[in-house]
Each structure stands twice: as structure tokens, then as C-alpha cells.
Amino acid sequence: MIRNNKNMNRINLPQLVIVIVILALGVTYESLAAHSTHTGAWQTEIVSIENRYNGRYPEGLVVFTGSSSIAAWKTLAGDMDPLAVLNHGFSGAKVSDVTRYADRIIAPFKPKAVVLFAGTNDINGIPGKSHSADQVVRDVIALFDQVRSRLPSVPIYYISITPTELRWHVWPEAQQANARIQAYCRKHESLHFIDITPNLLNENGAPDTLLYKPDRLHPNKRGYEIWTSVIKPVLLRDLGPN
Template sequence: MKNKNNCGLLWIILLVLCSLNIAAQPFAEDIRAFKKQDSIAFPPKQAILFVGSSSFTNWKDVQNYFPQFTIVNRGFGGSSISDVIRYADDIIFPYQPKQIVIYCGENDLAASDTVTGKMVYQRFVQLFTLIRNKMPGVPVAFISLKPSPSRWQLKDKMIAANDLVKKYLRKKKKTSFIDVYHKMLAADGTPLKEIFIQDNLHMNAKGYAIWKKIIAPYLKK
């Protein structure tokens, strides 16, 4: 009887530890929300997958910007490239997209002063390699890190990351580097303030209109 009780207690402890481990994973709630959406209505295969951080999360009406394409938006706010890698089996591969469009890397730089543009680039290479190994024929597009007034102090690191990713993708087949950075600058070289909401980090409709014009030619029909 004692052994049975001990086994039962160990089983309960294991369940609790597993639950705590899941809860401790960053962005676990966001991933659960995506899975719940998928359980109700799974997105069509061969759509264009947008994956990355809050610039995609907040683009809730992205489908309206590109009505001629089928868009699946799996941006989750605050995420870094490492987070996208961590959840690739949940937010990339199940959808069997015909193209993957990535916007991520800003939060990597904002998270710590020790993160460099080169480190963002290296993380992107890791993500790109993961995608290529699983989906060798799927085109991949990377949207450049954007200039934001609230993160203007990171501009040199952002430029470095953008340049490294651009040079890297130039040598890879079925890839695109989409430069939104320069079109978001005013004549004096600083970010256009009128395209951001009050936090000076996330874009308003004017900002997304700029993105639409730049991104549309790169999307695969």
C-alpha cells in the first residue's frame, strides 16, 4: 500500500512539474491561443506565413492590405528571433506555407545592451537554416528592422544587422530582403514620427501603408 501511495505522489509531483515547466515557457499563452484558433479553423495550406514580433501582431487587418493573397499571421508581440526558433514547430512548419515572411530582431537588440547587430544576424541564420532544412523549397523573405523613435539609440546596431542579413540572403536562392528602413525616414534622416502610435514604437495605419507598398511586390502568387 505504501509503495502505491508513493507512486501516486510521484505521479502528482511530475504532473505539477510539467505544468510549471509549460507555464514558465515565454509566450506560452500566445502559442496556446494560436493552437486554439487552429483547432477551430485550421488555416489553408500554401498561404503566405507572416511570422515574428509585434509589428506583425498589431497588423491585425493585414489580410485587407493584401486581398489577392492568403495571409496567415503568426506574429507574437515581444518575441525575439530565439523565440521564433523555439516555437517553429508550432508556428511555422504545421502550415506548409508557400512563402515565409519574417519580421523579428528588434526585441533581440532591445533586450540587452550586450546584443549586437552581428548576434541578431547569427540568430537569423540559425532560423533560416532551420527553415531550409525542413522546407528547402519554400521562399523566405526578411523585412529589415525598422527605425522607431523610441529605439533610435539602437539605429547603428539595426543598420549592422540589416546589412549582414541582406548580404547573406543575396547568396541564397529563393530569398528576399525587404528594405522598409529607409522609406520610414524623414528628410533629416530621423524616423517619420507621424507613422507611429503614441508609444513611438509601433506603427499606425500610415506606417503599414508604407509597408504594404514595399512588401507587396515580394509576395508570391
């Protein structure tokens, strides 16, 4: 019996180690999967934004957030001077993504105002993935509600979905969304719509290619100068320089 037990021990010990490893890996994979599902696709970028502050969030500044045209606006702080601003854009974001992370990249900063640019990735023209104007309007209103639930009196400025050559074929849908969001903002105090569309079109009423990068989607230096020339005066008028 003793000999048989030793043999069993010799046989089972490696197997036991393998089982333990598999179980450990199973827990790890399960935990990672749950973590990924909870945090979403932009966790790395959101954590990167949070890590700029090490838990010491500056308050009373203007938070710009939204998709890649905000994230890539490297001259934002200088362009908005003397307004003090934070850039919390993250590439590829749709409206619902900004809503998902609003409690991490907007609310803790108790901003003087919030400037949003999101929606262009929603109405993207990709079959089966492009949202309707109805959906975008619903999502934008949900985003407004999410921010106002945490910051009831904060002014929110929504920058219009921009006309681009890459997505020109879905521009009519984007125009519908813009018009309805603008109408909604007019009915609610502290919600503001900033329409930069007219400044981005050429004399033929098409997107001015001189204002965009070669990808025909994101603004170049001249494009950001146009953005600044429209957005900054509105913010200074409403918020003052400090």
C-alpha cells in the same frame, strides 16, 4: 497494543492526508515547472494561434510571423489581398523565439512563402539585454536554417529591422545587422531581404513620427500603409496573386 495502534492511527491519519496532499502538489508543481520550461514564455499565444485551426492547417498560404508589429497588423489580410495570408505574429518575440516555435506556427502550414519580422526586440537598447549585430545575424541565419530544414524550397522574406524613435540610440547596431542579413540573403536562393527603412525616415533622416503610435515603436495606420506599399509589390512580383 491494540489501544496504542488505534491512537497511532488517529494521530497518523491526518498526517498521512497532509503528506499525500503535499506529494500531489509537489508533482503538480514539478510538472508545471517542466511544462513551463519546455514551452517557453509565449505558450499562451502560440496555443492561441494553433487553436484557430483545430488541427486543420490551411496549406499553400503566405505565413507572416515575428514580433508585435506583425501580431498587431489587424488589417494584414485585406492589405495583402489578393494574396492569401496568415498572421502568426506574437508580441515581444525575438528571433530565437520564432525559431523555437517555427515547427508549430510555420512548418505545419506548408506555406507558399514565409515573411519574417524579427530582430527589433533583440537590439532593444536595454543594458545587459540588448543583442549585438553579430548575435542577431547568427540568430537570423539559425532561423532560416530551421525553416529550410522543414521546408527546403519555401521562399523566405525578411523584413528589415525598422528605425524607431524609441530605439534610435541603437540604430547603428540595427543597421549593421540589416546590412549583413541583406548580404547573406543575396547569396542564397529563395532568401529575400525587404528593406522598408528608407520609407520610414523623414527628410532629416530620422524616424518619421507620423508613422508610429504614441509608444514611438509600433506602426500606426499610416505606418502599415507604408509597410504594405513596400512589401506587397515584392510578394506579388515573386509569388503571383494566388
